[in-house]
Amino acid sequence: MSDAVASPSIVPSSGTASGRGGGRGRGRSGSRGRGNRQGSRATTTPRVCSTFKGNTEEMNGHVFQCFNECEDKKHFSKTVEALGEYIAKKLKYPGDMVSLTKDFVRPEIPKPTELEVSETNRLVIAIWKKKVSAYCARTDYLDSNLKTAYAVIWGQCSEAMKGNFTSLDDFEAKSHESDCVWILKEIKGITYRFEGQRYIYLSLNDARTSYYAYTQGAEDSIFSYLEHFRSLVEVLEHYGGAIGEDPGLLDTTAAVSSNTDDATKRLKIARDRTLALAFLKRANRCRFGTLWADLENQFSRGNDQYPINLTAAYSLLVNFKPPKRE
DSSP states (O other): HHHHOOOOOOOOSSOOOOOOOOGGGTTTTTTOOTOOOSSSSOOOOOOOSSSSOOOOGGGGTOOOOOOOGSOOOOOHHHHHHHHHHHHHHSSGGGGGGGHHHHHOOOOOOOOOOOOOOOOOOOHHHHHHHHHHHHHHHHHHHHHHHHHHHHHHHTTTTTHHHHHHHOOOHHHHHHHHTTTTHHHHHHHHHHTHHHHHHTHHHHHHHHHHHHHHOOOTTTOOOHHHHHHHHHHHHHHHOOOOOOOSSOHHHHHHHHHOOSOSSSHHHHHHOOOOOOHHHHHHHHOOOHHHHHHHHHHHHHHHTOOOOSSSSSSHHHHHHOOOOOOOOO
16 A cells, blocks of 8 residues: 555545535536536435444544445545544653554654763753653553544454455464554455455446546535545555556656656556645646646746645645736
8 A cells, every 4th residue: 555645734524525416416426516506506425334342432423434335535644643642641641642543653752862971961951851751651541542542443344344354364362462553454455346246347446437537526625625535645545546556757857857857656656646636736727726726826937836745736826826806
Protein backbone atom coordinates (compact mmCIF):
# COMPACT_ATOMS: atom_id res chain seq x y z
CA MET A 1 0.00 0.00 0.00
CA SER A 2 1.27 3.39 -0.86
CA ASP A 3 1.53 6.09 1.76
CA ALA A 4 -1.43 7.92 0.46
CA VAL A 5 -2.14 11.59 0.42
CA ALA A 6 -0.82 14.30 2.74
CA SER A 7 -3.43 14.96 5.38
CA PRO A 8 -4.08 18.51 6.57
CA SER A 9 -5.20 19.00 10.17
CA ILE A 10 -8.92 19.05 9.64
CA VAL A 11 -12.13 18.02 11.29
CA PRO A 12 -14.17 14.88 10.61
CA SER A 13 -16.50 14.77 7.65
CA SER A 14 -20.21 14.16 7.85
CA GLY A 15 -21.94 11.77 5.53
CA THR A 16 -21.55 11.04 1.88
CA ALA A 17 -21.18 13.41 -1.01
CA SER A 18 -24.35 14.97 -2.33
CA GLY A 19 -25.18 15.35 -5.97
CA ARG A 20 -27.91 15.99 -8.45
CA GLY A 21 -28.91 12.47 -9.20
CA GLY A 22 -30.66 11.11 -6.10
CA GLY A 23 -30.75 7.32 -6.25
CA ARG A 24 -29.04 7.02 -9.65
CA GLY A 25 -27.16 10.32 -9.58
CA ARG A 26 -23.61 10.16 -8.41
CA GLY A 27 -23.56 6.67 -7.03
CA ARG A 28 -20.31 5.44 -5.57
CA SER A 29 -18.02 7.41 -7.77
CA GLY A 30 -19.86 10.71 -7.73
CA SER A 31 -20.40 10.61 -11.52
CA ARG A 32 -23.40 12.43 -12.88
CA GLY A 33 -26.53 10.52 -13.77
CA ARG A 34 -30.04 11.16 -15.02
CA GLY A 35 -31.69 10.17 -11.76
CA ASN A 36 -34.24 12.86 -10.85
CA ARG A 37 -33.99 15.64 -13.34
CA GLN A 38 -37.75 16.14 -13.47
CA GLY A 39 -40.01 17.30 -10.70
CA SER A 40 -38.96 17.45 -7.09
CA ARG A 41 -35.72 15.87 -5.98
CA ALA A 42 -36.35 12.43 -4.56
CA THR A 43 -34.72 11.35 -1.33
CA THR A 44 -33.16 7.98 -0.72
CA THR A 45 -32.42 6.38 2.60
CA PRO A 46 -29.03 4.64 2.67
CA ARG A 47 -29.19 1.02 3.69
CA VAL A 48 -28.08 0.53 7.27
CA CYS A 49 -24.88 -1.45 7.15
CA SER A 50 -25.99 -3.84 9.89
CA THR A 51 -27.45 -3.94 13.38
CA PHE A 52 -23.97 -4.62 14.78
CA LYS A 53 -22.77 -1.61 16.77
CA GLY A 54 -19.59 -2.98 18.27
CA ASN A 55 -18.54 -3.35 21.89
CA THR A 56 -17.62 0.29 22.61
CA GLU A 57 -20.60 2.57 23.04
CA GLU A 58 -18.48 5.71 22.66
CA MET A 59 -17.75 4.73 19.03
CA ASN A 60 -21.37 5.66 18.29
CA GLY A 61 -22.05 2.62 16.15
CA HIS A 62 -19.06 3.06 13.83
CA VAL A 63 -17.72 -0.40 13.04
CA PHE A 64 -15.30 -2.17 10.71
CA GLN A 65 -17.09 -4.37 8.19
CA CYS A 66 -16.29 -6.30 5.03
CA PHE A 67 -17.13 -4.86 1.65
CA ASN A 68 -20.30 -6.86 1.13
CA GLU A 69 -21.70 -5.98 4.56
CA CYS A 70 -22.12 -2.26 3.95
CA GLU A 71 -23.00 -0.05 0.98
CA ASP A 72 -21.24 2.99 2.44
CA LYS A 73 -17.83 2.80 0.81
CA LYS A 74 -16.49 5.43 3.24
CA HIS A 75 -17.35 3.48 6.37
CA PHE A 76 -13.70 2.54 6.99
CA SER A 77 -12.50 6.16 7.06
CA LYS A 78 -15.50 7.19 9.18
CA THR A 79 -14.76 4.49 11.73
CA VAL A 80 -11.10 5.51 11.87
CA GLU A 81 -12.23 9.11 12.48
CA ALA A 82 -14.51 7.91 15.28
CA LEU A 83 -11.55 6.01 16.75
CA GLY A 84 -9.51 9.22 16.69
CA GLU A 85 -12.31 11.05 18.52
CA TYR A 86 -12.52 8.26 21.10
CA ILE A 87 -8.78 8.46 21.72
CA ALA A 88 -8.94 12.26 22.06
CA LYS A 89 -11.73 12.08 24.64
CA LYS A 90 -10.89 8.97 26.63
CA LEU A 91 -7.12 8.42 26.71
CA LYS A 92 -4.30 10.19 28.48
CA TYR A 93 -1.87 12.15 26.26
CA PRO A 94 -4.03 11.68 23.14
CA GLY A 95 -1.73 13.91 21.09
CA ASP A 96 0.89 11.15 21.15
CA MET A 97 -1.57 8.87 19.33
CA VAL A 98 -2.38 11.15 16.38
CA SER A 99 -0.06 9.39 13.93
CA LEU A 100 -1.98 6.13 14.45
CA THR A 101 -5.29 7.33 13.03
CA LYS A 102 -3.93 9.96 10.64
CA ASP A 103 -1.07 8.10 8.95
CA PHE A 104 -1.27 4.52 10.29
CA VAL A 105 2.17 4.95 11.84
CA ARG A 106 3.11 3.68 15.28
CA PRO A 107 3.34 6.60 17.71
CA GLU A 108 6.79 7.39 19.09
CA ILE A 109 7.65 9.66 22.00
CA PRO A 110 10.71 11.83 21.26
CA LYS A 111 13.44 11.42 23.84
CA PRO A 112 14.75 14.49 25.65
CA THR A 113 18.19 15.55 24.51
CA GLU A 114 21.04 14.53 26.74
CA LEU A 115 22.13 17.13 29.27
CA GLU A 116 25.66 18.40 28.87
CA VAL A 117 27.97 17.04 31.55
CA SER A 118 29.38 20.52 32.10
CA GLU A 119 25.92 22.04 32.68
CA THR A 120 25.72 23.61 36.15
CA ASN A 121 22.70 25.89 35.84
CA ARG A 122 20.22 24.51 38.38
CA LEU A 123 17.20 25.81 36.48
CA VAL A 124 18.31 24.08 33.27
CA ILE A 125 18.94 20.86 35.20
CA ALA A 126 15.53 21.03 36.91
CA ILE A 127 13.76 21.57 33.57
CA TRP A 128 15.66 18.66 32.04
CA LYS A 129 14.68 16.34 34.91
CA LYS A 130 11.05 17.36 34.45
CA LYS A 131 11.25 16.56 30.73
CA VAL A 132 12.73 13.14 31.50
CA SER A 133 9.96 12.46 34.01
CA ALA A 134 7.30 13.49 31.48
CA TYR A 135 8.91 11.29 28.83
CA CYS A 136 8.79 8.26 31.11
CA ALA A 137 5.14 8.94 31.99
CA ARG A 138 4.11 9.41 28.36
CA THR A 139 5.94 6.23 27.33
CA ASP A 140 4.11 4.22 29.98
CA TYR A 141 0.76 5.70 28.93
CA LEU A 142 1.53 5.06 25.27
CA ASP A 143 1.88 1.34 25.85
CA SER A 144 -1.37 1.31 27.78
CA ASN A 145 -3.13 3.46 25.17
CA LEU A 146 -2.10 1.18 22.32
CA LYS A 147 -3.49 -1.85 24.15
CA THR A 148 -6.75 0.01 24.77
CA ALA A 149 -6.98 1.18 21.16
CA TYR A 150 -6.34 -2.36 19.89
CA ALA A 151 -9.13 -3.72 22.09
CA VAL A 152 -11.52 -1.05 20.79
CA ILE A 153 -10.59 -1.75 17.17
CA TRP A 154 -11.07 -5.49 17.59
CA GLY A 155 -14.36 -4.99 19.41
CA GLN A 156 -15.67 -2.87 16.53
CA CYS A 157 -14.90 -5.57 13.93
CA SER A 158 -17.84 -7.57 12.63
CA GLU A 159 -17.71 -11.35 12.88
CA ALA A 160 -17.08 -11.57 9.13
CA MET A 161 -14.19 -9.14 9.45
CA LYS A 162 -12.71 -11.07 12.37
CA GLY A 163 -13.02 -14.25 10.34
CA ASN A 164 -10.61 -12.82 7.77
CA PHE A 165 -7.89 -12.61 10.41
CA THR A 166 -7.96 -16.28 11.41
CA SER A 167 -6.06 -17.34 8.30
CA LEU A 168 -3.24 -14.84 8.80
CA ASP A 169 -0.01 -16.47 9.95
CA ASP A 170 1.02 -13.55 12.14
CA PHE A 171 -2.37 -12.92 13.74
CA GLU A 172 -1.54 -14.46 17.13
CA ALA A 173 1.78 -12.62 17.43
CA LYS A 174 0.38 -9.26 16.29
CA SER A 175 -2.64 -9.60 18.55
CA HIS A 176 -0.42 -10.40 21.52
CA GLU A 177 1.61 -7.25 20.74
CA SER A 178 -1.58 -5.15 20.39
CA ASP A 179 -0.19 -3.94 17.06
CA CYS A 180 -2.71 -1.23 16.15
CA VAL A 181 -0.95 -0.22 12.94
CA TRP A 182 -0.97 -3.80 11.68
CA ILE A 183 -4.66 -4.43 12.39
CA LEU A 184 -5.79 -1.12 10.86
CA LYS A 185 -3.82 -1.79 7.68
CA GLU A 186 -5.17 -5.33 7.47
CA ILE A 187 -8.75 -4.08 7.95
CA LYS A 188 -8.21 -1.47 5.27
CA GLY A 189 -6.84 -4.08 2.90
CA ILE A 190 -9.78 -6.40 3.52
CA THR A 191 -12.22 -3.53 2.99
CA TYR A 192 -10.69 -2.48 -0.33
CA ARG A 193 -9.88 -5.98 -1.51
CA PHE A 194 -13.56 -6.93 -1.74
CA GLU A 195 -12.44 -10.06 0.18
CA GLY A 196 -10.46 -11.21 -2.83
CA GLN A 197 -13.60 -12.30 -4.69
CA ARG A 198 -13.48 -9.82 -7.55
CA TYR A 199 -11.55 -10.00 -10.80
CA ILE A 200 -8.53 -7.74 -10.25
CA TYR A 201 -8.83 -6.19 -13.71
CA LEU A 202 -12.43 -5.23 -12.96
CA SER A 203 -11.53 -3.88 -9.51
CA LEU A 204 -8.75 -1.70 -10.91
CA ASN A 205 -10.97 -0.50 -13.74
CA ASP A 206 -13.75 0.42 -11.30
CA ALA A 207 -11.28 2.18 -9.01
CA ARG A 208 -9.83 4.20 -11.88
CA THR A 209 -13.30 5.11 -13.19
CA SER A 210 -14.42 6.25 -9.74
CA TYR A 211 -11.29 8.37 -9.32
CA TYR A 212 -11.66 10.19 -12.64
CA ALA A 213 -15.46 10.59 -12.51
CA TYR A 214 -15.72 12.05 -9.01
CA THR A 215 -16.44 15.77 -8.60
CA GLN A 216 -17.33 17.89 -5.61
CA GLY A 217 -21.08 18.20 -5.08
CA ALA A 218 -22.74 21.58 -4.68
CA GLU A 219 -23.38 20.97 -0.98
CA ASP A 220 -20.17 19.10 -0.13
CA SER A 221 -17.88 20.78 2.36
CA ILE A 222 -14.28 21.14 1.28
CA PHE A 223 -13.21 18.68 3.93
CA SER A 224 -15.82 16.10 2.92
CA TYR A 225 -14.68 16.51 -0.68
CA LEU A 226 -11.04 16.01 0.37
CA GLU A 227 -11.83 12.89 2.39
CA HIS A 228 -13.76 11.27 -0.44
CA PHE A 229 -11.06 12.19 -2.93
CA ARG A 230 -8.38 10.70 -0.68
CA SER A 231 -10.35 7.48 -0.25
CA LEU A 232 -10.63 7.09 -4.03
CA VAL A 233 -6.88 7.62 -4.39
CA GLU A 234 -6.20 5.03 -1.70
CA VAL A 235 -8.44 2.46 -3.39
CA LEU A 236 -6.84 3.09 -6.78
CA GLU A 237 -3.31 2.73 -5.44
CA HIS A 238 -4.27 -0.29 -3.37
CA TYR A 239 -5.09 -2.14 -6.58
CA GLY A 240 -1.78 -1.06 -8.11
CA GLY A 241 -3.00 1.94 -10.06
CA ALA A 242 -0.30 4.56 -10.64
CA ILE A 243 -0.75 8.32 -10.34
CA GLY A 244 1.68 10.75 -11.94
CA GLU A 245 3.90 8.13 -13.56
CA ASP A 246 3.26 9.13 -17.17
CA PRO A 247 6.56 9.61 -19.04
CA GLY A 248 5.52 13.09 -20.15
CA LEU A 249 4.99 14.20 -16.56
CA LEU A 250 8.30 12.73 -15.41
CA ASP A 251 10.15 14.41 -18.29
CA THR A 252 8.53 17.74 -17.43
CA THR A 253 9.46 17.32 -13.78
CA ALA A 254 13.08 16.68 -14.69
CA ALA A 255 13.12 19.71 -17.00
CA VAL A 256 11.63 22.30 -14.64
CA SER A 257 12.79 21.11 -11.20
CA SER A 258 16.25 21.04 -9.68
CA ASN A 259 17.65 18.13 -7.70
CA THR A 260 15.56 15.60 -9.60
CA ASP A 261 18.31 13.22 -10.61
CA ASP A 262 16.77 10.71 -8.21
CA ALA A 263 13.94 8.84 -9.98
CA THR A 264 12.08 8.45 -6.68
CA LYS A 265 12.06 12.21 -6.17
CA ARG A 266 10.73 12.77 -9.67
CA LEU A 267 7.94 10.28 -9.09
CA LYS A 268 6.95 11.96 -5.84
CA ILE A 269 6.92 15.44 -7.39
CA ALA A 270 4.86 14.24 -10.36
CA ARG A 271 2.41 12.38 -8.12
CA ASP A 272 1.98 15.34 -5.75
CA ARG A 273 1.33 17.78 -8.58
CA THR A 274 -1.03 15.38 -10.35
CA LEU A 275 -3.15 14.93 -7.24
CA ALA A 276 -3.19 18.67 -6.53
CA LEU A 277 -4.32 19.44 -10.08
CA ALA A 278 -6.99 16.72 -10.04
CA PHE A 279 -8.34 17.92 -6.69
CA LEU A 280 -8.61 21.52 -7.92
CA LYS A 281 -10.04 20.62 -11.31
CA ARG A 282 -12.87 18.58 -9.80
CA ALA A 283 -13.82 21.17 -7.20
CA ASN A 284 -17.31 22.59 -7.68
CA ARG A 285 -17.16 25.09 -10.54
CA CYS A 286 -20.05 27.18 -9.23
CA ARG A 287 -18.02 27.89 -6.09
CA PHE A 288 -14.46 27.81 -7.43
CA GLY A 289 -14.80 28.50 -11.16
CA THR A 290 -13.20 31.94 -10.88
CA LEU A 291 -10.24 30.44 -8.98
CA TRP A 292 -9.71 27.84 -11.69
CA ALA A 293 -9.94 30.45 -14.45
CA ASP A 294 -7.47 32.70 -12.66
CA LEU A 295 -4.93 29.86 -12.33
CA GLU A 296 -5.20 29.16 -16.06
CA ASN A 297 -4.87 32.85 -16.93
CA GLN A 298 -1.85 33.31 -14.66
CA PHE A 299 -0.11 30.30 -16.19
CA SER A 300 -0.70 31.63 -19.71
CA ARG A 301 1.15 34.80 -18.62
CA GLY A 302 4.14 32.78 -17.42
CA ASN A 303 3.12 32.86 -13.75
CA ASP A 304 2.67 29.29 -12.51
CA GLN A 305 0.50 29.42 -9.37
CA TYR A 306 -0.77 25.85 -9.47
CA PRO A 307 -0.30 24.12 -6.07
CA ILE A 308 2.52 21.61 -5.79
CA ASN A 309 0.73 19.09 -3.55
CA LEU A 310 -2.68 18.15 -2.19
CA THR A 311 -2.19 20.02 1.08
CA ALA A 312 -1.53 23.25 -0.83
CA ALA A 313 -4.54 22.62 -3.08
CA TYR A 314 -6.77 22.09 -0.04
CA SER A 315 -5.47 25.30 1.53
CA LEU A 316 -6.13 27.16 -1.71
CA LEU A 317 -9.80 26.17 -1.66
CA VAL A 318 -10.23 26.85 2.05
CA ASN A 319 -8.78 30.35 1.79
CA PHE A 320 -10.41 31.29 -1.52
CA LYS A 321 -12.64 34.36 -1.38
CA PRO A 322 -14.88 34.72 -4.43
CA PRO A 323 -14.99 38.16 -6.03
CA LYS A 324 -17.83 40.38 -4.91
CA ARG A 325 -20.59 40.87 -7.38
CA GLU A 326 -21.32 44.43 -8.42
